[in-house]
Amino acid sequence: MLRRTICQADVELELEPVDPILIKSGYSTIDGPDMVPVVTYRSGDREYYFPGSSLKGVLRSHLERIARTLKPASVCIPYYDRRRDIKVPVDSERNSDGCSYRARGDNDSSSESYADSCAACRMFGSLKFGGRFSIGDAYPVPGHSPTLEQRNGVGIDRFTGGTVSGVLFDLQALTGGKFRTHVRVLNFELWQLAALNILLLDLQDELISVGSGRSRGLGRVKGSVTKYNLSYVPRTEHVAGLFDFATDEEKTQYQLHDWSPDSPIQLAGGSRRGLRSVFDLTSDWTERLSPLAPSFEQFLNWHGGPKGDVSNRNREEANA
Template identity: 25%
Template structure:
C-alpha cells in the first residue's frame, strides 16, 4: 500500500461551539441574475451557511501568519509529497440562536428574509458621478447572529503540539482576530467565539482505556475554556498590523443612503441591526475606505503630477468603465494600500481595512417600521401621493421620537431657472441625522502584505490622515450639498513602526517618520523621472 494513502491517527482534539457575528457577514453563493445583489451561500435546504472550506481556509491563513505554507504538516499540501489535511472543519449553519435540537443540530436557522443589503458604488474621479459598471450590492448576514463551529484535529505522534495549536486558534477566535467571508477589507466578517456553550474534548485511541472513555462518553475527556499552556504551539510569526483609531464628531449630517425610499422621506440613512428589536445608523467600511482612497489618489496624483485622464465624451459606457479601472490601477502606492481593480495588472486586496462605523443610537424596530412604511403593509419604495397623505402616515409622536434620537425630516426642492418656482418632480425629502453621535472610525494596515513597500504606503496613509484631521475629507453621501463635514478630536496609531501608541502629531514628528518621509521622497523621484 502507498504510505501516503494511509491516514493514521491515535488521538483527536474536537472543538464544538458558536461564532457570534459582530459585523455583517458575506460568503458568496451561486447567483442566476447579474442584476441582483451578490447572493449569499445557501445549503441544500436554502439556509444561509458558511462552507467548511471557507472556515478552514481562513483559519489556515491565520495560523500561517507571515509564512504561508509553514504548517503543511497540519493543513496538508499539494506538492509532490502531498498529504491530506489533519484538520476537519464542518460547514457552519447560520442561526438566530446558539441552540441545538435533540439530534445535536442547530435548531434555529436564519431565514433568508432577514438578510440585509449593502450597496456599493464606484465614484468616477473625473465626473463625480457613479462610474459605469461599478454599481452593485451584496446580501449580508446581520451582526448578532451565530455560526456553528465544529473542528477536529487528528493527531498521530505529537498530540500535545496539536492541542496547543488548537488552543492558539480558539484563543484568536475568542479575541476576534480572525475574519471570515468576503469584503473583510470593508469591515465585514468579524466574529467572536463564545465561551458558553463550548466544548473541547481530547480523545485517545492508542489504548484500551482511551477507547473505553470514548465509548462511555467519559466527562474526563472534556477540557475547560482556559487554554493549556504546557506546550509551545510553534506557530509562525504573526503578521505585523498597524491599528488606527479616529475619534470624531459630525459638524453636519453624516449618512450613507439606504437602497430604498421610505414612507416618511424619500431618502433614508442606511441602517444595520443591533439586536432582534433595534437597528442603528451605519457608515459601511466600503464607504469610509472609498473616501480615503479618493483623497489618497488626489495626494499621489498631485505629488507625481499624473493627471487622471477621462474617456472621450462620446465613448461608450464600457469604455468609460475601462478608463475608470485604468485610473484606479495607475498609482502604485494607492494600489498597494487600497487594492487593485479586478482586471488590473497586479490584482490583489489592499493592505488597509476600514471597519463599519455605527451610530451611538438605537432605533426600535416599530419606530423604524413606521418610518419606512413596513408596518403599513405597503411598498416603502412607493413615495408618491400628495403631501397630506404622506404627512398623515407618521404620527406626531413618532416625529418627536425621531427628534429625540437626533434625526429630522428636511425638505429639498430644485428651482426652475425659467419660472423661479419649484421644478416639477423635484421636491424630495431626506431624514437627516443632524445630532447623532458615532463610534470611532477604526482602520488597520497589514504591513506584512505591503512588504518592502510598507514605508511608501505608510507615508501616503499619514498624509491622508493628516488631511482627515484637518477637515478636508467629508464622509458619506451628499458631500457637495453640505453633508459629511466632521471634526476629528484625536487619531491614535498602535503598532509598527512605533513601539507604543502615538497620536498622529506625535507620529508625524517621531524619528520613525524620518525614514517614512525618505522612502516617500525616493518613491516620488523614481516615479516622476
C-alpha cells in the first residue's frame, strides 16, 4: 500500500484475565476464533503467552460484529464463498462473500483490491493483502505469570441432555497474570484510527472475551493502554490520516475516505525521531481522539460494503 510510510499508531497494551480462561486441550473449537494461550519455555521455565495471530482474530471478529450492528452486510464473512455451497443463516449476510473471493477482473491491482475491500479486510487484511493492523504475541509481564489448573469436563449428550459415559475432556483454566503486547496500525485512514480506539475502549471495559466457553460468559479480559503514540513523516499540527497526505490520484485509486472532525484535533510537543515526529497521547487519547468516533460508521455507510464480483475469481481457485 503506497509503498511508503506516512503515519502510524503504536499502542502498548496490558491484558489481564478477569475470569478464568478455559482452554480445551486437543480440541479445536467451532465457535469462531479462539484466543488460546500457547505454552513456551523461556530460560527453562514454562510460560504461557497469547499468540498475536489469535489476538488479531478475536479483535477482528469483535470489530466485524460492531460493523454488522451499525450497518448490516457492511463487512464480509472472511471465509464464506457461496460457490462452495456453505449456508449463511442470516438473510442480510447472504451476499457477504469474503473479499478474498471477489475481484473486478483477472488481475486486480493492489489499489483496486484495497478500494473494493470491506472495512474489516482494509484493517486486518485478507488473502489479497496484509492489512494495516498488526499485534505482537502477548507475554507475561515479569512477576505476573498466570496460574494454570487442570479441570475435567464431562461430555454432555446434546440430544438427551444426559452425560455420556467415557467422554471426558481435558480443560485447563488459566487464571490471573498480566500480559503485555504491542499494536500497530500503519498508514491509517482516520476511520481506522477510530476503529482501533473502539477496540481499545471495549478491551478497557472488559467487553472482549477469549478462550473456550466465551458464549457462557467466561474468559473476559481487561485491556489497559500503557502507551499511545502517533507518528507522522510529513509535518502536521493536527491529527490527520492517509487521505490528508495522499495525492489526488491515490485518493481515487484506493478510494480513501474523505473525512475530518468538525474542528482539527491539535497535536503539540512532538519529538523528532529520524524522519518521524512522534506525539505521545498516552495520558489523554480517550478524550482527545473521541471526536474521531463517528468516522467509523460514516465510512461503513459511504463505502457500502464488500465490492467486486464473486464470479470474477475462477472456479478452480474456489475449489482448490
